[in-house]
Structures are given as C-alpha cells and as structure tokens.
Amino acid sequence: MQVDFINPDSWKAASGYSNGVLVTGGGPQLFLAGQVAWDANQNIVGEGDFPAQFRQCLQNIVDILKAAGGAPEHIVRMTMFVSDKDAYEADLPGVGAAYRDLIGRHYPAMSLVQVAALLEKGAMVEIEATAVLPPA
Numbered sequence: 001m002q003v004d005f006i007n008p009d010s011w012k013a014a015s016g017y018s019n020g021v022l023v024t025g026g027g028p029q030l031f032l033a034g035q036v037a038w039d040a041n042q043n044i045v046g047e048g049d050f051p052a053q054f055r056q057c058l059q060n061i062v063d064i065l066k067a068a069g070g071a072p073e074h075i076v077r078m079t080m081f082v083s084d085k086d087a088y089e090a091d092l093p094g095v096g097a098a099y100r101d102l103i104g105r106h107y108p109a110m111s112l113v114q115v116a117a118l119l120e121k122g123a124m125v126e127i128e129a130t131a132v133l134p135p136a
Contacts, residue, residue, distance in 0.1 A: 001026040001134050003076070005107070016096075017110035021076045027135035030068050034081065035060040036123040044122040050087040051094030057127040058102040070133045072103040077130040078110045085114045087124055 006020030007013060037045050037053035038060065046052025062072055082088045088095065108129075118126050 001132065003132075014107070016099075017107050019109065021109045023076055023132045025135070026132040028068075028133045030065070030070060030074075030131040030133060032061055032064050032129040032131070034126040034128040035064075036118065036120045036126050038120070044120060047122050048124075050084075050124050051091050051098055053124045054088075054095050054127075055098035055102065057125055058098060061127060061129050062102055065131055068131075068133065070131050073106045074131040074133050075103070075106065075108045075129050076132050078108050079128050080110070080112045081115050081118065081126045081128075082112065083115060083118050083124055085112075088112070 002024045003026075004022040004024075005018040006022055007018065011019070035057045037056035039045050039056070044053070045056045061075075065071060065074060118124070120126075
C-alpha cells in the first residue's frame with residue numbers, strides 16, 4: 001500500500017493535517033462511526049475536560065483499528081465534531097499531546113466542525129475516521 005499526502009506546490013503547507021491523501025494498492029477500507037469519550041462501559045470520561053475527552057475518542061479509534069488488524073498510520077480521513085470550538089482552542093497543547101501520544105506524527109485529511117450539540121450527554125467532541133488497511 002502506498003500513501004501520498006497531497007498539497008499543491010503553490011499552497012502554504014498544511015499544519016497538523018493533510019489537504020489530500022492518495023492511497024494506491026491498499027487493502028480493505030474501514031469506516032469508523034463517530035466516537036465520543038466513552039469508556040468500555042459507555043460512560044463519558046473527562047467531563048468538562050476537552051483534552052481528556054479528545055484523548056478518549058482517539059483511544060476508542062485506535063482500539064477499533066486494532067480490532068480490525070489496523071493501526072493509526074492507516075487512517076486516511078478524520079472528521080471532528082466539537083460542541084464548543086473555544087474549548088478546543090483553549091488547550092491546543094493538550095489536544096496536540098493526546099494526538100501525538102495515540103496517533104503519532106501521522107496527519108490524514110481532517111476536518112473540524114462546530115455543532116450545536118452532540119447526542120451523548122456530556123460529550124464535548126465526537127470523531128469519525130476512515131482507514132485503509134494493508135492488503136491481506
């Protein structure tokens with residue numbers, strides 16, 4: 001599987017994400033449902049703590065990837081839904097640390113959208129992802 005991160009030469013480089021991801025020769029595709037900061041018993045963790053919730057969302061994504069035989073470097077797209085972008089921006093170092101700890105320095109195509117609310121009570125962030133696993 002070959003993964004190329006695409007950014008037009010005339011554009012300023014993206015920071016913390018890729019504008020495009022081109023996958024050739026890949027294997028199965030894995031589409032991950034939106035993950036909130038649930039633990040294994042579906043209890044929200046880190047209530048009121050955005051970086052803690054962000055970390056738990058990413059951990060859930062890593063756990064699902066692992067269950068499917070994948071790893072963080074197989075993520076090609078990620079969409080983050082936040083109920084309060086100010087909470088996201090208030091602790092970007094904490095968010096960045098959680099990302100690097102769990103995903104590393106792998107930056108897929110990403111979008112961040114502020115929404116009026118999330119379905120799960122107490123959830124501040126929900127993250128969905130798409131991964132292309134290596135061929136079997």
